[in-house]
Amino acid sequence: MLTDQQTAQDQINRVLMATFCRTLNNTRLPPVVVMRMIASALGKAYAGVAATHQAGRCSCGWQPSPVTDVELMRSALACAVVNQEDLWAMAPVGRA
Ligand SMILES: [Zn+2]
Structure with a gap:
């Protein structure tokens, strides 16, 4: 499966x-x-x-393209960090 x-x-x-x-x-x-x-x-x-x-x-x-692939990985890293920052910003609201 x-x-x-x-x-x-x-x-x-x-x-x-x-x-x-x-x-x-x-x-x-x-x-x-x-x-x-x-x-x-x-x-x-x-x-x-x-x-x-x-x-x-x-x-x-799959045909590797190092410049493009590294940029995609960099974007995924940045996106994950930004999404986490959104969660941090929301956390105090939920604590009360
Ligand atoms: Zn393969």
């Missing part, structure tokens, strides 16, 4: 948050340093997957 996109996103969110928290607890590094490490890992994952596709070792048809 195929997993739908939202379920996949939820699973990635859970795994990433668990990794983030575990790394914070195990290292005592500042959160932003751990976030940079996660961003670096995402970049390395992208580079590896893109290289596999550029070498023709996958038949799914």
